[in-house]
Amino acid sequence: MAEAADARVNPKLEIAHVLTMDIVEYSKLLITEQSKIMTQLTRLVRETARFRRAEVAGKLLRLPTGDGMVLVFFDDPEAPVECASEISAAIKNHPDIPLRMGIHSGPVNQVIDVNDRFNIAGAGIDIAQRVMDCGDAGHILLSKRVADDLVPLPQWNSCLHELGECEVKHGRKVSLVNFYTNEIGNPNLPRKCSATKEKESVRSTSSAFSLSPSKRALMVGTGLFVVALAVAAFIFSRTKTFQSWKSADAAQASSHSIAVMPFENAGNDPNTEYLAEGISEALINSLAELRQLRVIARATAFRYKRKDVDPQRVGRELQVAAVLTGKVRQMQDALNVQVDLVDAATGAQIWGAGYDRKLTDLVAIKQAIAQEVTAKLKLKLSSEEQRRLVKRDSSNAEAYQFYLRGRYFWNKRTPDGIKQAIDQFQQAIQRDPNFALGYTGLADSYIALTFYNFAAPHETMPKAKESALKAVALDDTAAEPQASLGNILVNYDWNWSAAEKAFKRSIELKPDYATGHEWYAIHYLTATGRLEEAVQEMKKALELEPASLIMNTFMGATLYYAGRYDEAIDECRRTIEMDPNFAVAHWHLGLAYEQKQVLDAATEEFKKAISLSGGSPLMRAALGRAYAEAQEKHEANKMLDELNELAKQQYVSAYEVATMYVALGNNEQAFQSLEKAYAEHSFHLVYLNVSPQFKSVRSDLRFQQLVQRVGLSR
Secondary structure, three states: OHHHHHHHHOOOEEEEEEEEEEEOOHHHOOHHHHHHHHHHHHHHHHOOHHHHHHHHOOOEEEEEOOOEEEEEEOOOOOHHHHHHHHHHHHHOOOOOOOEEEEEEEEEEEEEEOOOOOEEEEOHHHHHHHHHHHOOOOOOEEEEHHHHHHHOOOHHHHOOEEEEEEEEOHHHOEEEEEEEOOOOOOOOOOOHHHHHHHHHHHHHHHHHHHHOOHHHHHHHHHHHHHHHHHHHHHHHHHHHHHHHHHHHHHHHHHOOOEEEEOOOEEOOOOHHHHHHHHHHHHHHHHHHOOOOOOEEOOHHHHHHHOOOOOOHHHHHHHHOOOEEEEEEEEEEOOEEEEEEEEEEOOOOOEEEEEEEEEEHHHHHHHHHHHHHHHHHHOOOOOOHHHHHHHHOOOOOOHHHHHHHHHHHHHHOOOOHHHHHHHHHHHHHHHHHOOOOHHHHHHHHHHHHHHHHOOOOOHHHHHHHHHHHHHHHHHHOOOOHHHHHHHHHHHHHOOOOHHHHHHHHHHHHHHOOOOHHHHHHHHHHHHOOOOOHHHHHHHHHHHHHHOOOOHHHHHHHHHHHHHOOOHHHHHHHHHHHHHHOOOOHHHHHHHHHHHHHOOOHHHHHHHHHHHHHHHOOOHHHHHHHHHHHHHOOOHHHHHHHHHHHHHHOOOOOOOHHHHHHHHHHHOOHHHHHHHHHHHHHHOOHHHHHOOOOHHHHHHOOOHHHHHHHHHOOOOO
16 A cells, blocks of 8 residues: 555656547436446447557556546547547448547646545546537547647648637636548537637627727627527527427426336345346336326336436436335245335435335335325326226236246247246136236247247247237237237238238327337338338337347348348447347347358358347247358258258258258258148248349249248239
8 A cells, every 4th residue: 555655645647648539418328228228338448449559558548437438548649649549530430429629738647536546637638628618510629739749740740720719627728639530520610618718709809998089989880790690590590499398397397207217126036036137117107007107117217227226316317206226035925115205306205105014015015116206296097097007917926926927038039938938827717717918928938939930830829829810819909919910810820910910900090119120120011021110110219228138129120121231230239238148239230241142251240140039940040041151051051951860850841941051042941841841830930022132043933932832912
């Protein structure tokens, strides 16, 4: 600690070359958008050659700032400009990152922060920050001192454009230079500089009063006329903006919006994790039944899991008026639930309660919380709305526990997780044969087993249909079983008219049910070739659950089938930045790369997907196809042999095998596999008309006949 103490008493000053950057209006973004953009920015910065060179030489310090970062170079006064140029060039491909940068050279010194770690501070960083603060999105602003050092250098001289002085905090001024070329930077005058010039103009007008009466009158009249024009233009141009601000503020201030945070498992027992997650999800689902209340979807709310939750921050990020947090602790057959409802604007507690009950009172606790929340938010519920708030719950406490466990395992989206979910849902409906949600969960689990090629369609889809129909019969006003039924009618029965009716009924019953929009988009609209409608419908799903990995991935899938491969690539990359271990996103990214003929990248993505999925046949077939298209016939045939051997032990979709044969140019074998896929009702057969993997055989009469048999028209 002697070194630390010495740094406190005798700080050592050095001249550093500082590059500061931040995201414009970062605080207005949702947390999911913040996370994605900061991940992208960090990657882009780290990939610049100037950053890597300074880092390797040990001449670089990095300071995170929440909405951006500071890079402190100690080796070369040109380093910040070189690095900023590389970042600006790279960011052209990311128009969703509104970045501004500022550069200054000046004194810095080492300090010891609260964690007794070395950090950096000083006028060099402070002034660089002030310089950056004067800019708008795209600007690279330099202090006059830095620009003077660069003027003699021909590679920089033509890029420097003097702006004059700009007023910053506490009335101080900094002399600025705008750095830009035809390719990088922002040539427009920064708004702060414009404001400073307007102030100077007003001061000049004021000084006119010291002139002769005639000249003063002339200048005052001219000045007033200019000001009047400016005010009129300002009012005219800002009317719509003001109205949109007013609407946004009203929406944000509305008391009819809430985020239910994932409850904390206070007992830290992994066997009771399902309770903490389950109660949170059940409350979200119940409150979402009320049309007058905007409820943040599960996928978005659960991005805060295992994070310290600041209700005011959550309120700003999700634009809700109230935040509900909770803790759950189970001790044998006893259950303790603590909840707090917080005003997101002020941080004040609206309501809080503790429930010490038996585990068998779980449903009653959940219902009591839901009713208290609606009362504290001053929602006036009709008798029908009060019934809807609790109608989907089972009256059997044990059945409800099994249901919560089922959803917990279902959300894992793994073969073992889905199989465990099926067992839990079956236990739930055995104890309560009238529990519609239990049947819905069972239907969704059987569908997932088939969709991900974990089981053959004839083994699971009849069971899925039976469960979905039972759920609809028990509750024909629930949106979820309608969407599940639509999924089955499309992918297994090929009953297109009935499927669309079910999807539309689901959306009508619950417009905020993201999965209903998702399945309608990807399974029906995409398959039937209504591609622009599919993209728009998928956008609705993504707007409802912007943090959902599934929604983001299938947005990419929809763009892929629409032939918009560059957009599909960007969407899948964003998903992977949210969770690099999400196998399905790597798979769809590989599919898009495949169509762009970037086969090395496609191969790498398919390999990652195979590894992360535990060897999915879907993804192994995709890798084999990429090998074939890259003319690596030996590797492709090897993968084909492996899949044919694997098919003797488990289900392997004949549809996927057919795509490999097409890629290898073996059309006869391809059509044999397609006939087998037809016989087994392979899930992906509905994409025959839109899958780019069949372009080379579309004119074949056998293909056209197969399309008609599936119920699709050309």
